[in-house]
Amino acid sequence: MDATPAEAPATESAPELTAKQLADAKAYGNAKLTCRVIDLVIDFSFLIAIAFLAAEPLDRWLTHSCGLQSAWLRLMSLFLLVAVLHELISLPLNFYSGYMLEHKFGLSRQSIVRWLCRSLLQHALVTVFGLLMVSGMFALIWYVGPWWWFVAAAAAFLVSVLLGQLVPVLVLPLFYKIERLEDADLLARFTSLTAGTTLSIQGVYRMQMSSETSKANAMLAGMGRTRRVILGDTLLDEFQEDEIAVVLAHEIGHHVFGHITKLVVLGAIMSILNFWLCDLALRWTSTQAVFSYAAVPVSVLPLLLLIITTLSFVASPLQNALSRHFERQCDWYALEQTQLVDAYRSAFTKLARLNKADPAPHRLEVFLTHDHPPINERLAMAERFRDQLPQA
Ligand SMILES: [Zn+2]
Known part of the structure; x- marks a missing residue:
């Protein structure tokens, strides 16, 4: 039976984070941020060095010492060389950040072998995908000519739509076991929450993350027929029904506001x-007497990778601000749809505790790196919502 919002049973009041939990979350956040900054420095130094110092010698070495006369073979070899070198240089930091820190703060449940296997799989996927993208990009430069960049953007748009559909059914299952949610009580809640939206009740899944991590997570993924809400088993097991309803309403919000489609359009721009x-x-860096797209050398690849990396770095605060705006929209939507202010508060407090999320990070850190609003901001929204409720 559905309780009316006013009668809805209050979830046990949100246990605030203890001083120790707060200090832990701050220390974890700072350590992760430091790793991120070092990683950026490594990435840029590496790409700058390769683009301006090593690209041409490497290309000559591939041509003369390795006997690769075909530009295609040299392109693929150069990309693989850069990718593998980058992985090797980043490995110590990746290991420290992805394995040691996660264990130090009690967040990871992976063995070292499992961490290695998953990292290898992840990097192999990224490298193969990168190889395909780079080959496609040079095919367009060499054969399409002056308008290659526009055709490339159109192709990238199609690829992102395709990936949007395939990620939840092909890529995520490589890393996590995902199955349809079977809990009858929760499904009944979901049915009432999705009523009036175009999201089908078929689309709620349970993702087994608990063998990897103690962090809780939920997401809206996929496009078209693969659109679905995925809830981590960590969240399903630790959260009460009202709290899960709030999280689900939030994810449904992403669907209702069309956030994935908006992100794909932004990606196209x-x-x-x-x-x-x-x-x-x-054209600016060309040393050709008369510039010809067909004669663009393979050695320009690292420069193009540097430009792409730089733009994504420069744009990330903007993208994060947009993402935080989307999250706030969905938080408000979840409050409106469920009216469960206490469950909302306890759900986000639990998330902060489980994920060791700093409830109030520095504003600059939020501006530069956070794609979700800090927990304290999300809790403050609950109070604003409560204030505008009609008094009983
Ligand atoms: Zn969200």
Whole structure:
């Protein structure tokens, strides 16, 4: 039986974080941020060194010492060389951040072998995907000519739509066991929450994360027929029904407001800018007497990778601000749909505790790196919502 909002049983009041939990969350956040900054420094130093110092010698070495006369073979070899070198250079920091820190703070349940296998799989996927993208990009530069950047942006848009559909059914299951949610009580809650939206009740899944991590997570994924809400088993097992309802309502909000589609469109605009800047770089840095797209050398690849990395770095605060705006929209939506202010408060307090999320990070850190609003801000929203409720 559905309780009316006013009669809804209050979830046990949100246990605040203890001083120790707060200090832990701050220390974890700072350590992760430091790793991120070092990682950025490594990435940029590496790409700058390769683009401006090593690219041409490497290309010559591949041509003369390795006997690779075909530009295609040299392109793929150069990309693989850069990718593997980058992985090797980043490995110590990745291990420290992804394995040691997670264990130090009691968040990871992975063995070292499992961490290695999953990292390898992840990097292999990224490298194969990168190889396909880079080959496609050079095919367009060499054969399409002046408008290659526009065709490349259109192709990238199609790829992102395709990936949007395939990620939840092909990629996520490589890393996690995902199955349809079977809990009858929760499904009944979900049915009432999805009523009036175009999200089908078929689309709620349970993702087994607890063998990897103690962190709780939930997401809206997929496009079209693969659109679904995925809830981590960590969240399903630790959260009470009202709290899960709040999280689900939040995820449904992402669907109702069309956030995934909006992000894909934003991505398309970014691609146009990205490839257009690459085109400018091709022409400005060319040493050809008369510039010809068909004669663009393989050695320009690291410069293009540097441009793409730089643009994504420069745009990330903007993208994060947009993401935080989306999250606030969905938080408010979840409050409106469930009216469960106490459950909302306890759900976010639990999330902060389980994920060791700093409830109030520095504003600059939020501006630069956070794609979700800090927990304290989300809790403050609950109070604003409560204030505007009609008094009983
Ligand atoms: Zn969200």
